[in-house]
Amino acid sequence: MDQLTNSTIYIVDDDEDFRNSMSWLLESVNCKVECFSSARSFLERYDGGLGCMLLDVRMPEINGLALQQIMIERNIKMPIIVISGHGDIQMAVSAMKQGAIDFIEKPFDGDVLLRLVKKALTLAKDNYEERTEERRIRELYANLSRREMEVMDLVVKGNANREIADQLDISPKTVEVHRSRVMAKMQANNIADLIRLHTNLASK
Incomplete structure (x- = not known):
């Protein structure tokens, strides 16, 4: 994924072992990764960078669906891949309806995740370029x-x-x-x- 190394994969999951394993997998293919143990931690530390998110739907305090809604309200736009555990499929479907681009159920194959991440990062780059062009046009028109x-x-x-x-x-x-x-x-x-x-x- 060298052509997408300016992007970041944001992992939001309360399972430390899972975060560590995902970081290792993604960093092994030259991806930049930032991990957050909670939705609140992500919201406090996110700096507006370009990238995509791996989001666990079932977390304490603020779950994945609630975080999605907050991101929509704050105009934080990035492709989201939902991580679904056993019994969370209905929540994953709800997340898709709120704009997530895909979901993957634990346990999953690493190659499947990498394909989804590449798709998400490409979409993030395209969306960024589109928003940049829209802003340029509005500034010219003004x-x-x-x-x-x-x-x-x-x-x-x-x-x-x-x-x-x-x-x-x-x-x-x-x-x-x-x-x-x-x-x-x-x-x-x-x-x-x-x-x-x-x-x-x-x-x-």
């Missing part, structure tokens, strides 16, 4: 003037400069100036690119 925003909205709807001028009661030449500024500020290479950026904004 630099537009109110008139430039109006012009952009009409351009992506397919209106010609003359039509935009009529709707905004300005001259076609002024529309052309605003349009040029919109393209530059949004860092759009062409209209198709501008439409993609506008669609990203509209979908959030």
